[in-house]
Amino acid sequence: MIQSLIEGFGNVLSISTILLILGGTILGLIFGSIPGLTATMAVAICLPITYGMHPIAGMSLLMGLYIGGVSGGLIPAILLKLPGTPSSIATTFDGYPLAQKGEAGKAFSFAIVASFLGGLVSIFLLIMVAPPLGQVALQFGPYEYFAIVIFSLTLIASLSGDSLPKGILAGLLGIGFAMVGSAPIDAFPRFTFGISAFDAGFDLMPVLIGLFAISEILLVAEKRGYQALKVNIKKIKYKVPLKEYLEEKWNFVRSAAIGIGIGILPGIGGGTANLIAYAAAKNSSKKPEEYGKGTPGGVVASETSNNAAIGGALIPLMSLGIPGDTVTAMLLGGLVLHGLQPGPLLIQNNASVVYGIFAALLIANVFMAVLLFLGMRGFVRLLSIPQYILLPIIMILCVVGAYVLITVCLMCMHYYSLALSVT
DSSP states (O other): OHHHHHHHHHHHOSHHHHHHHHHHHHHHHHHHHSTTOOHHHHHHHHGGGGGGSOHHHHHHHHHHHHHHHHHTTHHHHHHTSOOSSGGGTTHHHHHHHHHHTTOHHHHHHHHHHHHHHHHHHHHHHHHHHHHHHHHHHHTOOHHHHHHHHHHHHHHHHHHSTTOHHHHHHHHHHHHHHHTSEEOTTTOOEESOTTOGGGTTOOOHHHHHIIIIIIHHHHHHHTSTTOOOOOOOGGGOOOOOOHHHHHTTHHHHHHHHHHHHHHHHSTTTOHHHHHHHHHHHHHHHOSOGGGTTSSOHHHHHHHHHHHHHHHHHHHHHHHHHSOOSSHHHHHHHHHHHHTTOOOSTTHHHHOHHHHHHHHHHHHHHHHHHHHHHHHHHHHHHGGGGSOHHHHHHHHHHHHHHHHHHHHHHHHHHHHHHHHHHHHO
16 A cells, blocks of 8 residues: 555656646635635636646646635634535634634644644544445445434524524524425436426525525625724744644544545535534534634634545445545546546555555645635735625626526536436
8 A cells, every 4th residue: 555655646646647636726715715616616617627637647637626615614614614615514613703802823823733634634534444445434324324314403593592492493493494405316306396407406605605605695795884894914823832732632633534434425525524523523522602703723623624525425336336425526537537447346456546645645735724814914905895895796706606606517417418418
């Protein structure tokens, strides 16, 4: 294994491939930071570009997009209370209050370190135990998925705060919205009112844009004479003592385990993992009342779990040919596009390419952390922009992101069907 990984690094460590990984990570961070533009979109748009590349170079670009797209969501989540991706929903709960208190630098530091370590642990686990963990995921059936659904519903009690009736009402509304679309058994359209666009139900990203972005803009707009948040940029601290990081060590371990476990299960991904990890961190905390008011533990739980879900989602893809989330579904098409047959024999028959992909993931994870740390001071300066200038720009980006989502979804369906036809 070590010899294969060294060979994989040897295949990746060329100037052209390194630049592809760096470019993919930068582009992924941009997509992740704009509400409505996700890692799935980034991979879908760039997938045709990789057609003429060597498999290692093409997949390295896609790995950079994956890492950057998931991690980029923390930027608007902390600064603007807008989850850039579904994986960063829980980051808004404590990241934004920290920024409001003038501790945006602290929030970014915890988020970046947690993202880096969560991704690092999951990638190493992917390298070491992909085949056995993939077999475990394959054993999950209706009973196990039903148990996960029930467990997810019980999290309402933890996330409701002081008003449980409001939490239950929000949960019932969520169940109601989830019922729109084709029935899972007979594909009969439910509550679509004859509108074909509702056949697949509500897409998560436009719903998040409406709930978080548009609602926040309207709340600010209704406050006449609202003064923009005045933050003294020079007084913001970016360095966090090692002691504070170590205080969250068990939170990190637990959140990484949740992220990897949820990521392995096909069709779930980081959007669920970050909420479950956040609820687990709150329930295990000695001061649960601080969650939602600006505590680093909430940021650590969310960002560790959503990046840990990356390696987890790749485990069933690499070992069984089963995508763990929407991004890995696109990566499945990328493997087929480059003549690689996903499944149990993928690692055995294409060891050099697969370990090259693992090496690209590790390098992209490092690039992600470095780029976020380098750009952190620039991101924080967004707080000094008057909101009457910033919010209209955000509104335009939200509308564009929701519109682009429709086009990219059609592209995803086309490439995925193409991959299935080739297999």
